[in-house]
Amino acid sequence: MAINLLARPPSESQILIAEKIKKKLPNGCRKILLVMPPNVPEEDWDPEVAGNNRYPVYDPYGLGVLAACADLRSYETNIIDLNFMLQDNFKSGRGNFQYEYWKKWLKQKMEEFKPDMVGITCMFTIYHRSMVRVAEFVKEYNSNIVVIAGGVHTTMASTDVISAPGQLVLEDCKAIDFVGLYECENSFPDFLDIANGKLNPESMTQIATLINDQYTGILKRAEPKQEILNIAPNYHNLPIERYSSIGRIGTFYWLFKPATRAGTIRFNYGCRAHCRFCSVEKITGKGIVLKRDVDVVLDQLERLKDMYGISHVMFLDDDIFNGEERTVALFEGWAKRKLNITWDASNGVIASALTPEIAHAASESGCIALSFGIESGNPEVLRNIPKPSGVKHYLRAGEIMKKHPEIFTKGLLMVGFPPEPERNFPGESIGMIWDTINLAKQMDLDWYTISPLNLIPGVEITNHAIVRGEITKQGLIDGSERPIVNSTGQQALRARREKESALPFVDHLAGDPNGIPAREDLIDIWFVMDYKVNYEKMWHLENPLKIEMLHKLFVNMCDKTHKENALGNLYFALLEHERNDRTQASYRLNLAEEFARDNDYWRVRFPKMGFDKLAADLRQMINGA
Numbered sequence: 001m002a003i004n005l006l007a008r009p010p011s012e013s014q015i016l017i018a019e020k021i022k023k024k025l026p027n028g029c030r031k032i033l034l035v036m037p038p039n040v041p042e043e044d045w046d047p048e049v050a051g052n053n054r055y056p057v058y059d060p061y062g063l064g065v066l067a068a069c070a071d072l073r074s075y076e077t078n079i080i081d082l083n084f085m086l087q088d089n090f091k092s093g094r095g096n097f098q099y100e101y102w103k104k105w106l107k108q109k110m111e112e113f114k115p116d117m118v119g120i121t122c123m124f125t126i127y128h129r130s131m132v133r134v135a136e137f138v139k140e141y142n143s144n145i146v147v148i149a150g151g152v153h154t155t156m157a158s159t160d161v162i163s164a165p166g167q168l169v170l171e172d173c174k175a176i177d178f179v180g181l182y183e184c185e186n187s188f189p190d191f192l193d194i195a196n197g198k199l200n201p202e203s204m205t206q207i208a209t210l211i212n213d214q215y216t217g218i219l220k221r222a223e224p225k226q227e228i229l230n231i232a233p234n235y236h237n238l239p240i241e242r243y244s245s246i247g248r249i250g251t252f253y254w255l256f257k258p259a260t261r262a263g264t265i266r267f268n269y270g271c272r273a274h275c276r277f278c279s280v281e282k283i284t285g286k287g288i289v290l291k292r293d294v295d296v297v298l299d300q301l302e303r304l305k306d307m308y309g310i311s312h313v314m315f316l317d318d319d320i321f322n323g324e325e326r327t328v329a330l331f332e333g334w335a336k337r338k339l340n341i342t343w344d345a346s347n348g349v350i351a352s353a354l355t356p357e358i359a360h361a362a363s364e365s366g367c368i369a370l371s372f373g374i375e376s377g378n379p380e381v382l383r384n385i386p387k388p389s390g391v392k393h394y395l396r397a398g399e400i401m402k403k404h405p406e407i408f409t410k411g412l413l414m415v416g417f418p419p420e421p422e423r424n425f426p427g428e429s430i431g432m433i434w435d436t437i438n439l440a441k442q443m444d445l446d447w448y449t450i451s452p453l454n455l456i457p458g459v460e461i462t463n464h465a466i467v468r469g470e471i472t473k474q475g476l477i478d479g480s481e482r483p484i485v486n487s488t489g490q491q492a493l494r495a496r497r498e499k500e501s502a503l504p505f506v507d508h509l510a511g512d513p514n515g516i517p518a519r520e521d522l523i524d525i526w527f528v529m530d531y532k533v534n535y536e537k538m539w540h541l542e543n544p545l546k547i548e549m550l551h552k553l554f555v556n557m558c559d560k561t562h563k564e565n566a567l568g569n570l571y572f573a574l575l576e577h578e579r580n581d582r583t584q585a586s587y588r589l590n591l592a593e594e595f596a597r598d599n600d601y602w603r604v605r606f607p608k609m610g611f612d613k614l615a616a617d618l619r620q621m622i623n624g625a
């Protein structure tokens, strides 16, 4: 499909889009229903994962803010969170759960509310298919309802996000009339005003559509306004207090005290950095960080507590520590107001922005966990990304955090950076991967997650991969470009699949340091990296605080999320031994040996990685020999 954006001056595009709006909404638009689609499409949905509360069930912060912004201009809004409703229905066991129920709920809502427009959000590629199904269902119900889609994925779904953001969504789903681009807090209410004749087409920003099958977009961004940035979400009557009881919010939910009610908060929008695999700068603007007022954020936290009893929040930010003085002021205000709300930064913080003052204030305010976006320990890889922190910053952050053992620290690592000859980058070699392992060990954070470079739509690294033929356009929107490994969860899946007969296991990290591993080798590389950075150090744990934190992590991992994990139970036994619980240590070691005996995936790995010898040594230690 040709993109005629360049052939047409912006004013012409604005006029064309305004004409389409008029045609679609001849009587204007008063009522807007905002929809959160199911975050896991039906074909991927797994009752075991849902039963363990492992699916994300976040309060729909972005939709709430859009609703609040539209309310300010006197439009009538409502929100339906199909993701929450599905999970809630499944967990409550009411009325023979069926995934398809979302259609019934949405239809009922549309019958009651009678929207002129339905807005659907899609943050992640994984639920692009859900968004499409919701849009098609709305049009089947009433083809006169205008459908507008927004969210990070929706903007990023393009083979050229600079000149045609949202293009793949419009091409893939004809039920979507318009795509709202980037952050829409300012542009969406303007769009509504244009539809109602209150603003002229020249005010139109951040919108794309197909006109005569041709992509037509207004990419100009609305001017951010501080009063809009400061707006808190209007959640309407959503039961925000119940969200974290049926799903997960953030990645540190296993650290929460019992009966914690978790929610989300935002301090800054955007990020100062320019990592080429990341979508943030495409959404907020290059290097732009929009900052909310400290007191406004603190007031919002108080309201979350008063209205919903929220006692923990996850920051949605990508660059929380932007400006030391302001960041410290937030955390000091938090402590001073005695909010009694703990918090975590599941999204990675920037290591080079961490100072001893920020770490101290964070701890005093109730921070329980921080993730650090590290990606690599190799300077060449870091430069090629390019990361805003270098090896020395990571080591310094590790040192600072040693003074705050009460905060659980996690490092986010990546593996599998492909060759980019056009940038003189040879690809991540085995030696470079070893640099990452060694840095992680030196930083000595409490835990690391390792992800293969995930090719999300619209970012520069992905565009290179499309040119090289490593990924197709369709793969970018239908979710088939998914990480081949990225977590203990994927490992559990493999262990299940390979229970009877395991695929060969090769320790590629023992090979030529200059060798560039193939993408399919990353599965085994991930396994060895995970072992080296997370497990090996556990023989030398001393701090009881850290032992207790890891104990919570292992309870969650071995008993809830990834059962039949032989390696997990082996090290769970070690933790129990360190806690002087001989009975539990023996129990866990027995489980580890049982899984290693009965499951071929583990049977292959135990002797090869020397785990059977470790198990024998641990048995002797537990027995006091």
Ligand code: SF4
Binding pocket: 271, 272, 273, 274, 275, 278, 279, 280, 281, 318, 319, 348, 350, 373, 387, 388
């Ligand atoms: S530091 Fe994090 S949020 Fe910022 S651009 Fe890099 S990956 Fe994205």
